[in-house]
Amino acid sequence: MEARRSEKPRQDDTGPEAPGFKPVPLARWLWRAYLRSALFPILAIEIGFLATYWIGTLITYRTNIGVIRPAAEDDFARMAQREALAIDSRLASISELASLFAEQATRALAQPYEPAAGEMQRYAFSPERGYATQSSDADGAAAAFYASTTPLSAEQLETVKRSSQLDPLMRSIKQTDPLIAKLYLTTRDSYTRIFPYSESVQSFSPKADLTRSPYYLAADAERNPSHRAVWTAIHVDPATDRWMMSSVAPLYRGNTLIGVVGIDIAVDALVQQVLDLHLPWNAYGVLLNRDGTVLAMPRAGEQAWGFGEADVLEHVDPRDGDADRPEQLNIHQRADTRGLAAAMASGGSGRLDNLRLGGELLHSTWAPIEGADWTLLLLASEDTIVEQAARLNHRLIVAGFGMVLATIVVFVVFTTWLGRRARALGRELGGALSRISQALIAIGRGQRLQAGHLRFDIRDLDRMGEQIVRVGEQLAETNEALVQAQHRLELALMEEQRLTASQRRFISAISHEFRNPLSIIDSTAQSLARRADRMSAESIAERSEELRTAVRRLSEVIDSASVFMSFEQQRNSSEMPECNLDELLQGVRHRLLRQHVDRTRDLRLDPAVIGTSVRCDQAMLRVIVSVLVDNALRHSAAGTEVRIRAEAAGRRLTISVSDRGPGMSEEMVSRALLRPLEHKGDTSGAGLRLARVFAEMYDGKLEIESKLGAGTEVRVVLPLNGATGTAEKEGA
Known part of the structure; x- marks a missing residue:
């Protein structure tokens, strides 16, 4: 084990430290590589390619016969339908002109x-x-x-x-x-x-x-x-x-x-349009009437059908009717076309193979011309369709012999050319590698390469150059992404700060809205506690109604707070749900009439809002309208009209509430439009200020027109989220 650890790593005999290693110029290295790995393998590949080509040509010819025929038949059927549709469309346009003529004539005679x-x-x-x-x-x-x-x-x-x-x-x-x-x-x-x-x-x-x-x-x-x-x-x-x-x-x-x-x-x-058809495969068109009689045929079909005239209409005097039409003009009466007539009897478009006319095998396809109740029949020789595949096969064989000759010529000059090309490639590759080296140095210095900076004729080098440029772009994009991410974080922080400040202002703003109902509840409760035994039933009912009104006011304030929270969550949404404005305003009207039962005939909803749909925050809109309508009912006498109107124009929604109450002075209007909601002291106009705050949170505004003794109209103008619906306006 120790002996093995002390051994030196084995070096590759071809590496730069191998005995006898000597670097060679790039051009010479390419020349040797061509000789070792290109010349003979390419020759073997060429021989195999030629053998494969000849075998493939034979298979292709046989396959084309089976592929071209159905493809040609499908194209042929589409041609018939296209030409029939062209004629039918022309007749349809004339029918439309006749209908227009009839309409104008009816008016003129009247x-x-x-x-x-x-x-x-x-x-x-x-x-x-x-x-x-x-x-x-x-x-x-x-x-x-x-x-x-x-x-x-x-x-x-x-x-x-x-x-x-x-x-x-x-x-x-x-x-x-x-x-x-x-x-x-x-x-x-x-x-x-x-x-x-x-x-x-x-x-x-x-x-x-x-x-x-x-x-x-x-x-x-x-x-x-x-x-x-x-x-x-x-x-x-x-x-x-x-x-x-x-x-x-x-x-x-x-x-x-x-x-x-x-x-x-x-x-x-119309007949001439059929005679002038230019179709592939030497095909020609035949025009048939509703009973299968030939109306027109070009000279290309005369021999197969046994006619001597180009225009079959010239065979018959139309004033003599159908009695003098020869039998060979009707496909039902000809023995060689009865199969075609039976196939066409089902109606619509279709095709029939192996139709033999005049000793020639034909492919047929037809399409109806609905307006004239005619049929356009196209005919083409089967031999002509297959002949194209035979021509293609002949061309492939000629091309094969040309490839053999070209291979011989190429390999004669190939060896001579290799030496020159090796030297040229050595210079070209050396220059390309030098450019790549300089580009890498530029990227390392932080420079950004332009698209197309490293383009080469050699695909691998060109791909390498694109990858190098792409790496440089990715480094630059990564840096930009970091900057953008930092910017988004800053925006998110600002939005969070804005939301926190908005919530703080709103909580401060509605705090006094809690005080008034709570004060009423407290004072009424104290009064009931002290004098309940001395109060009449009417007084107790009146004080109870005051308590219920104060409780409803607290509920509305709480609803406003809930609407505010949901609105803050949805205000960044790309699209709000669609709202039926008619249903929303009717709901507000019915709810407030339950509180003001004596004003049932006074509170009116303008019928122009029927059928209007908009995209908006329904809860926020319901609170704003409720505040405005409740304020109008409370400050106008019973028996005077309070009207609700709405109009959706473009991307703006305008809702107005008008009454015929005592009106407001300019100072009161200014307080409602300018004074903060949480202003201490005079609480008059607090409902309008609350509606104004909600409208401004909605990026809208509140407008007031009032005159002492003449009533007040309050308008709230709000932006719509998404496209507005179309109002179906009906008369009152």
Whole structure:
């Protein structure tokens, strides 16, 4: 054991005291390290990496086939929903415009209106053509027509005049969306007004019953009980020979349908929006109507569907109805799309895989266009979706061969480059270590390093530099934290001193409030003790009531002390509980009326406080209001009104108590507002001074307006803690 203790510690053979130890320059040490631990391991790693890359490429290709397809299908479904929603949103905005048009038209027909002199000169009546406009004007007024089945009287002329004030509105609505072709108003007595102006009104049959028109019937109460804007079926406008769809909204006066307004849109513009869709995977969109008939399809789908026209609407004359539509235009009648039709029959959005059209396997997804009751169907080739994964695999293979070639080139030049890089790194690392050494010296001297002072291109050195800067920051922050902690301790001490002084002042302040009730109790008790046998029952009852009043006064003073203590504990709270001001003031009123039973009809609460909620110290507020109301009742005669008012505005709460008592002189007001509560001598105005002290403790103030012989109004203005509630003010 002793021999072992006498042995010298074994030294590392590579340490600075080892035999033959000789330090080498950093650049040479790096060169040797590269040769020993970098060149051959990196070569082995590269070979393993390339092998792993080729195997991973094969696995990735097979995995992508299983991953890309469902991801693409989900994206495809979202595309259909997005495009359908875009069309549906556009139709919904037009429906909202139709509802606005209906609302304004109802108002216009109910209000007398005298148009410009030239407006009524545009109309002419003839038995053959009815009452219709003959020309437009410089501002582009609307066209109008009155069927001769309605006798032209002053009432009908008034309808024409009133409807003319809708021309600017119709012009504005027409300009909001290029999809809008025209707007019209039709009343129940076969009067119609159309914008923009059209000569077609002159060709209307003079005996036409416009209330039997499909668009008018679509808006009546039987077909549209909700009285909202609805869309009609696709129809051909006889004036323009174009496909149209109308958003119609009823006009009601009470429960009576008095007319219909409508907005016509050009269907071919919506169809063109579908034809112009730009979709990935060479996909294309097909527009279907409510019965599954194809309305539009781009040229990309012609071969698969067996069509020769780009726009399927050109296959059919819409004026001939559906009788001449070929079977291949309806997915329910085609053999190769019946499965698709069955899947779409459930309604809503959906998708179907493995749909074969024209010998091609397709993926399909669809979404409804609610406003027009159409369906947007998107189709894409399965081969096209998978082809992207194949292209990706081909690119990965090409990249693999490039990596092999790059590896060979890199290792040819790598050895040559190592020597030069070792020397450069030696200089760079030497400079970095020198900067780190200087930074440590600066920190030791108490200097504070700026962020980014030690930044290096080498990650480990850069991390070390950040840590050194962070240590310097932490040392500085620790010093600042110590200073702040000292400051907080000083503030806490000041707050404790303030609380102690406040409690001392409050105890001194309310001491005299105990003396008066105690003096009354003492004197009354002595009087009862000496003369109880000689006093009448009325006198004893009167003295007992004086004792009860004095006891209640003591209870209020004790409550005030309790409120003060709880207020001192809560005044630093970030937010006080919410208080229903109406309930609080009603409670004060009922409690004081039990003490002043003869003043039940005198004490009034302003109804403006109903529904008002504020955040405040409820107990403190209850004491202040009780003191003010009790003071007003005691200093005013029975039969005179005492009113309580409250108003919460912004972050301030104002409560006022007014009476019609004898009032106060300016000297009495000054004593109540300025004299300390614990002032000895004259005790008049002590209740107001107590309320003032509580208000000032609440960071508020007391205001008094009084005039001898005219009464007194006392207002207490208090700050609110937190946001005030909204008062629901009702009339008296």
